[in-house]
Amino acid sequence: MATSGKxxxxxxxxxxxxxxxxxxxxxxxVSLSLMTYIFWPxxxxxxxxxxxxxxxxxxxxxxxxxxxDATTWSDKLKETLSARNDNQQIVSLDWNPYAQSAFRCSVNxxxxxxxxGKLLATSPNLRxxxxxxxxxxxxxxxxxxxxxxxxxSDVTVQSTFLDPVTVYGGAFWNFGINRxxxxxxxxxxxxxxxxxxxxxxxxxxxxxTFDVTxxxxxxxxxxxxxxxxxxxxxxxxQDRTILDLRADPSVLTRYPRNELEPxxx
Numbered sequence: 001m002a003t004s005g006k007x008x009x010x011x012x013x014x015x016x017x018x019x020x021x022x023x024x025x026x027x028x029x030v031s032l033s034l035m036t037y038i039f040w041p042x043x044x045x046x047x048x049x050x051x052x053x054x055x056x057x058x059x060x061x062x063x064x065x066x067x068x069d070a071t072t073w074s075d076k077l078k079e080t081l082s083a084r085n086d087n088q089q090i091v092s093l094d095w096n097p098y099a100q101s102a103f104r105c106s107v108n109x110x111x112x113x114x115x116x117g118k119l120l121a122t123s124p125n126l127r128x129x130x131x132x133x134x135x136x137x138x139x140x141x142x143x144x145x146x147x148x149x150x151x152x153s154d155v156t157v158q159s160t161f162l163d164p165v166t167v168y169g170g171a172f173w174n175f176g177i178n179r180x181x182x183x184x185x186x187x188x189x190x191x192x193x194x195x196x197x198x199x200x201x202x203x204x205x206x207x208x209t210f211d212v213t214x215x216x217x218x219x220x221x222x223x224x225x226x227x228x229x230x231x232x233x234x235x236x237x238q239d240r241t242i243l244d245l246r247a248d249p250s251v252l253t254r255y256p257r258n259e260l261e262p263x264x265x
Contacts, residue, residue: 044108044112044115055125056088056123057087057127057128058126058127058128058129058246059126059129060078060081060088060089060090060130060131061091061093061116061129061131061140061141061144062078063093063109063133063134063140063141064094064095064096064099064135065099065134065135066102066105066165067096068099069096070093070094070096072230073134073230077092077132077233077234078090078091078092080234080238095140106139106167106168107168107169109136109137109138109139109140110139110140110143110168111143112140112143113140113141113143113144113145113146114144114147116140116143116144116147117143117148118147118148120147120155121147121150121152126155127155128155128246129144129148129156129157130157130158130159130160130246131145131157131158131159131184132159132160133159133160133161133164134230135162135164135197135200138164138166138180139165139168141159142176142183145157145159145184146183149183156246157185157186158184158186158187158188158244158245159180159181159184159186159188160233160242160243161180161181161188161189162190162230163192163195163197163201163225163229163230164189164199165197165199166199166204167198167199173199177202177205178205178206180206181206182206185245185252186245186251188207188208188209188210188255189204189207189208189209190209190232191209191210191211191213192216192228193211194213194225195225195226196225196226197226200226203258203259203260205257205258207258208255208256208257208258208259209260210261210263211261211263212229213225214262214263215263215265216232219232243255
């Protein structure tokens with residue numbers, strides 16, 4: 001009887017290890033490995049489009065999203081904004097090599113932004129900065145703004161988010177929701193609520209959020225909802241109807257944070 005009891009207890013212990021301990025240990029190991037992969041340091045190297053004029057007073061930086069590049073829309077937006085012929089430098093940032101992984105895109109983007117923000121902070125002539133970003137590129141804008149603000153408080157910053165992804169490192173789901181727009185003087189977001197990309201279809205509390213879903217349907221746009229805000233914003237730029245804090249400081253009071261406003265066309 002005693003031997004049988006010991007045998008049963010041994011069997012139960014082995015079952016406990018196999019069914020409970022082993023999966024738990026495996027989960028921890030997999031999670032640690034994934035986090036290590038996501039946050040492992042990345043050599044960002046040289047990105048030509050990071051270059052900017054040290055004497056530029058007004059800078060616009062446009063950042064594409066995951067698995068995208070500058071040719072799809074940000075180069076077109078740069079060309080449109082450049083037609084104004086005012087005293088500003090416009091950078092269409094092509095960071096495609098570092099925006100390939102759904103897990104690492106946000107981390108790489110923020111690190112890249114921090115590098116650029118520190119660089120911008122050394123420019124004594126810089127007076128205003130407009131950050132425009134789509135999808136995962138929102139983390140580039142976040143990194144730039146955070147790094148710049150750590151060194152400079154005299155630069156006016158406007159951030160524009162186009163269907164921003166808010167998940168950081170593939171695990172922190174509300175990271176962007178709690179931060180996007182927070183360090184800018186004025187922030188706006190354009191979202192399509194039919195988009196299924198996490199965080200891209202909801203109010204951002206630290207911005208004035210425009211819902212352009214109905215505008216897409218009325219325009220007959222047949223592409224993905226996640227792409228529509230870039231198309232919509234480019235059209236507004238071509239019509240010269242985008243919001244510009246530098247040209248019109250009244251946007252601060254006319255478009256307060258933490259409000260969701262539908263745009264019908």
